[in-house]
Amino acid sequence: MSAAILSVIAGERVPNPVRTTDSTNPANTAEVVGEIGSAGPETFVAAAEAARHAQSGWAAVPAPRRGQVIANVGRLMTANKDRLAALVTQEIGKPLAEALGEVQEIIDTCDFFLGEGRRLYGQTVPSEMPDKQLFTFRRPVGTVAVITAGNFPVAVPSWYIVPALLCGNTVLWKPAEYSAVASDAFHQIFTRAGVPAGVFNLVYADGPDTFAGLEQALAAGLIDKVGFTGSSEVGRRVGELCGRHLQTPCLELGGKNPMVVTEDADLDLAVEGALFSGFGTAGQRCTSLGTVIVQESVHAEFVARFGAAVASAAMGDPREDVLFGPLLDEKFAAGFEKSLGWIAAHHRVIGAVGRVGADNPRAGFVGDPAAGLFYHPVIVDGVRSDDELFLNETFGPVVGITTYRELGEAIALGNKPGYGLSSSIYTTDPNKAFRFAQGISAGMVSVNNSTSGAEAHLPFGGNGKSGNGSRQSGVWVLDQFTRWQSMNWDYSGKLQKAQMDVETV
Ligand code: UN1
Secondary structure, three states, X not given: OOOOEOXXXXXXXXXXXXXXXXXXXXXXXXXXXEEEEEOOHHHHHHHHHHHHHHHHHHHHXXXXXXXXXXXXHHHHHHHOHHXXXXXXXXXXXXXXHHHHHHHHHHHHHHHHHHHHOOOOOOXXXXXXXXXXXXXXXXXXXXXXXXXXXXXXXXXXXXXXXXXXXXXXXXXXXXXXXXXXXXXXXXXXXXXXXXXXXXXXXXXXXXXXXXXXXXXXXXXXXXXXXXXXXXXXXXXXXXXXXXXHOOOXXXXXXXXXXXXXXXXXXXXXXHHHHHHHHHHXXXXXXXXXXXXXXXXXXXXXXXXXXXXXXXXHOOEEOOOOOOOEOOOOOHHHHHHHHHHHHHHHHHOOXXXXXXXXXXXXXXXXXXXXXXXXXXXOOEEEEOOOOOOHHHXXXXXXXXXXXXXXXXXXXXXXXXXXXXXXXXXXXXXXXXXXXXXXXXXXXXXXXXXXXXXXXXXXXXOEOOOHHHEOOOOEOOXXXXXXXXXXXXXXXXXXXXXXXXXXXXXXX
């Protein structure tokens, strides 16, 4: 086997990792994709030091030239799209079509930000005094620590890393270990595109070592901004840690995303949307569908059509044309099994549940189910609003269904879990769509589309347990990676005092 994948600090691979683990293919767990050398907290701190050291030099590169480097990244991502997507499929079991879409999302992100290098506008602002002019400038925040999950091992990191670099920051990235091989390939592309050594550093570390390293680096004043994508539970800890150092992180956390289906909805369209966002990516997106909230008069019909669609959906080998493949890795499979335990204890589930195998087969399965972490899709009808399944993210192929009478009730049900990432309504009545958007406390609302599949240039992020209100993507993310500096320039030749020397009219 080739040498272990190692952290990269200031352009150098870091020898002597504290431990090595294998990243395996979840569709064929016997296949090792790569050996990962994980580092300890001191390596995390060393990466932060390297980022700090490189920051002023990178910030001095004119923004349009940083934009050209981002353009190079986009070109190389395009040239390597098939290879990188195949690696994503191999390492986390995402169906190839989705993995190609994921790489496309990086290309789209580069496409958007390469031009931003020629904008990064500030403002000229009138002064309340004569012979004086006011200005605003966007300044880089400094060093950025990016900590991401492995369900979107390359696209979601690019949402942080591309704009952070474009704005003149340097980066330390801690990806998930179970997607480390894809992360390494992604990082190499940035190096080949001309990102200088030290500007983009890569650290593999487990959860406790990452927290210890982050704490030390924050205490030493080496990190100016943290971007985190992961569970609400871990995000809360990241937020607490940052708060102690007077920092506001960018948090992109879990979701229990509702889909409302009204009595006038196109039911086939709604079923298609529920199938894609409920079971696509095996339900492992932060934007995956949690609960369908269906108007009681169309409930029976929706359940019948949705049940049939789920039963006949293709699943299996992610290299084939399937709706979904395996769970991400053993840890996620164990977490999902736990959820299945309490689902089985509280609900009557129709159809097969649990791991697909010879003793628990699925008709039409593509490939060898015994080879990987494949789970039957689960629909739970009649979920009560005080149920665990209704209230908490499951991060796996399970969708709950409940009913409502009035739209106000559906909105209240959608808000009840206290997340607030994505949401969707299927209706042919525009009034209902606008009432829903106004009432639902979600960062993202889809009308006649599923809860997942956000476009790369709209604000992405959530409220409540889904985040701290920060937004990624598009121009909105510039406020995460720059800070406003104001300037007042007095050319009157005398000391003019704001508020005091101004005649009121
Ligand atoms: C995530 O799961 O962290 O909107 C992000 C979507 C994707 C991003 C999901 N483009 O479903």
